Amino acid sequence: MSLTVSVLALLVALAALGLELAPRVRRSRRDPGDVSDLPEDALGLRHEVAALRAEAATALKNLAVVRYDAFEDTGGKLSWSLALLDDRGDGTVLTSIHGRTEARTYAKTITGWVCEQPLSPEESDAVERARGR
Template identity: 45%
Template sequence: MNNIFQVIQVNSALIILVLIILVILLLLAQFILYRRFKEVSRRYKLLTRGPNGADLEQILQQYAGDVKKLEKGEEELRVQQERLKEQVAECVHNLGLVRFNAFDNMGSDLSFSLAMLDRRGDGVVLTGLYGRDETRLYAKPIRKGTSDYSLTQEEIKAVQISLEKI
């Protein structure tokens, strides 16, 4: 143990010099780390501060609210789309027209049968019979491609033409 104290006494100046250099290096490292921390801290503050001075939490809350509004708007649009699909299904989509000569003594195909049906096959068939002195128009309801009233061959053909287009 005495030997250790003698070595320390003989080399005390060298040991102090090494310790001073070590302290200086530690202080230099501390200074470098402090500057890097300040730079990272400055960047973090810039990141968390949004436009108008809002912090990151406020920005995220605002975005979450915006997403909820968009989801609500999307649901409203989906409901409206379903309503429109139902309305479109009830609209007249396809026409079936057959022109014919109702009377043998007439020269042209001036009579007609016009089927106006929706996608379900519901609608009406109109038949116009042209004669020299008068024209008569008849309407017969159509449900799912058929009618409770008797249909002429021309009316049946007009309904078939309309149903083929559906």
């Protein structure tokens, strides 16, 4: 029963993350061959490049996963922490802790590479790896 609840919680967390990411994905689905809306002058192209850089800065492209055994009586490194962050260090860290009889899933908001809530060592490691350290 608790595994079912844990799986349901994970699905809800992933659905919420999908809703957060949907506008970013939609913006990036422009056909690369479609140049009809691109300016023809150099200044216009510079503005377009600047806009693309600004949009890319908010993409969740800094990712890292840390797998580990949360409890001594379990193996296989089934527990994990996943950091999903943009260039400013804004995003989330998702953690799923698996035991013998249950699994729990947590989501914590990261702003500017910092979390208001205490991070576990594994969550901190995932954030630092996503940051490139």
